[in-house]
Amino acid sequence: MIADELFHSIPLAVIYVFTVLLVLSTMGFGLVLGRHYIRSQGAEKETSIGSTVTATLGLLAFLLAFTFNMTASRYSDRKALLLDEVNAIHTAYLHADFLKPEAARKAKRLLIDYAELRDFDPKVDEITPEALAESVAIQAQLWKIIDQHVSEKHDAGYLRHFVEPVTSIINSHNSRIVVGLEDRIPGPIWIALYFLTGLSMLAIGFQFGVSRGGSMQLAFTLGLTFATVILLIADLDRATEGVIIIDQTPMAQMHLILQESSRNR
Secondary structure, eight states: OHHHHHHSSSSSSHHHHHHHHHHHHHHHHHHHHHHHHHHOOOOOOOOHHHHHHHHHHHHHHHHHHHHHHHHHHHHHHHHHHHHHHHHHHHHHHGGGGGGGGGHHHHEEEHHHHHHHHHHOOTTTSSHHHHHHHHHHHHHHHHHHHHHHHHHHHHHHHHHHHHHHHHHHHHHHHHIIIIIIIOOOHHHHHHHHHHHHHOOOOOOHHHHHHHHOOOOOOHHHHHHHHHHHHHHHHHHHHHHSSSSOOOHHHHHHHHHHHHHHHHHHO
């Protein structure tokens, strides 16, 4: 959907500023409406306004909690998938010794190249279609080695020890693409979140206007609070942008281990 691409392409700084402005503008508009209502209609019962504001804020809090839980869960999934891939690559490297000697050496070189390709810094290195295609090409070469051993009727018990981690590598690759690069908060949820935020701030501003209370300090504090929460949700929703990014140290350390093992051999 267009909304999905739009929200995912907007810089996080723009999201933060827009949210602050949305909160302040809707609250200010509600304040003007409240004071106009008092001048034209007279006093309004505080209980009816307060209950409406409470209900609206409750719905907003529910949607914020639901959205945050969605992104936090996917963040945990990305961490788990990274560790699964690291373990699968390392296991495949060790189990390559179950192959024939020449094939084992080739498989280990391919796995080192694969680990080097997967060892990147999301804050600096861009994930390109070419890099993903290269990963798939290495997976295909590893599977070709397996096919050759099958055709040569290599010992099935030995071969299984290598097949299983290679299969895990392929599955981890596919899962990391989907969870890290494709899964995101749907556009309609973003629209509903901002709509409910604006409506809640409008109700608060109206209550301030009717009661002739409130202050700019309180309005600004609310603006920063809601903007920070929404920014946190947007940051968690993006795997390669922002402050909250999965630490790639396990992959880097495993890559160094494979290189050292190769030099020792």
